[in-house]
Amino acid sequence: KQEVTQIPAALSVPEGENLVLNCSFTDSAIYNLQWFRQDPGKGLTSLLLIQSSQREQTSGRLNASLDKSSGRSTLYIAASQPGDSATYLCAVPSGGYQKVTFGTGTKLQVIP
Amino acid sequence: DAMVIQNPRYQVTQFGKPVTLSCSQTLNHNVMYWYQQKSSQAPKLLFHYYDKDFNNEADTPDNFQSRRPNTSFCFLDIRSPGLGDAAMYLCATSTFGKGGSGQPQHFGDGTRLSIL
Numbered sequence: 018k019q020e021v022t023q024i025p026a027a028l029s030v031p032e033g034e035n036l037v038l039n040c041s042f043t044d045s046a047i048y049n050l051q052w053f054r055q056d057p058g059k060g061l062t063s064l065l066l067i068q069s070s071q072r073e074q075t076s077g078r079l080n081a082s083l084d085k086s087s088g089r090s091t092l093y094i095a096a097s098q099p100g101d102s103a104t105y106l107c108a109v110p111s112g113g114y115q116k117v118t119f120g121t122g123t124k125l126q127v128i129p
Numbered sequence: 130d131a132m133v134i135q136n137p138r139y140q141v142t143q144f145g146k147p148v149t150l151s152c153s154q155t156l157n158h159n160v161m162y163w164y165q166q167k168s169s170q171a172p173k174l175l176f177h178y179y180d181k182d183f184n185n186e187a188d189t190p191d192n193f194q195s196r197r198p199n200t201s202f203c204f205l206d207i208r209s210p211g212l213g214d215a216a217m218y219l220c221a222t223s224t225f226g227k228g229g230s231g232q233p234q235h236f237g238d239g240t241r242l243s244i245l
Contacts, residue, residue, distance in 0.1 A: 061219065066233045108234070116162075
């Protein structure tokens with residue numbers, strides 16, 4: 018059974034800092050990994066999807082990397098802004114190619 | 130814009146009174162998912178449809194049912210809501226082909242269900 022862990026569970030940083038969120042998974046036989054953002058009381062917004070053949074994906078100030086062999090992914094946020102404050106979740110395929118397992122999430126607060 | 134729309138955004142029902150949540154999509158995706166998310170927890174998959182094929186999770190209570198009358202719509206029925214069913218319910222879609230590597234899941238804004 019796929020298990021996904023995110024560290025840290027919560028993070029508070031001053032505006033402008035670069036930061037890294039971590040995601041680890043137990044079953045490395047995945048074909049992609051997705052990072053999401055969730056604002057309070059809202060649904061999930063897809064940030065980045067990394068296919069297993071890729072090592073990283075970039076979108077604006079976000080960069081996600083994937084190391085299948087070690088069962089890890091990182092989400093790098095450059096020059097953090099207060100608007101980045103949200104919970105960030107990673108998700109990996111599990112139990113069949115149509116389902117995903119979500120990580121426990123990292124709640125990020127960027128202080129102005 | 131193509132999107133996933135959930136109605137209503139907030140739903141209040143009485144203990145034991147059946148309730149239906151709806152989800153529609155304009156993405157023409159063949160897979161639709163229903164998740165339950167409780168406060169500070171990760172979304173938990175209840176079931177999903179691949180086209181018309183219904184796939185239930187082993188630990189989804191019988192109290193939860195789903196219908197997908199066509200590609201665009203999917204409904205979540207809770208037959209006799211209990212206090213423990215108060216949560217955010219999220220609908221998501223994705224597209225999958227045989228042998229494909231999968232595409233991003235797209236989520237609606239969710240329906241927050243309260244039980245009185």
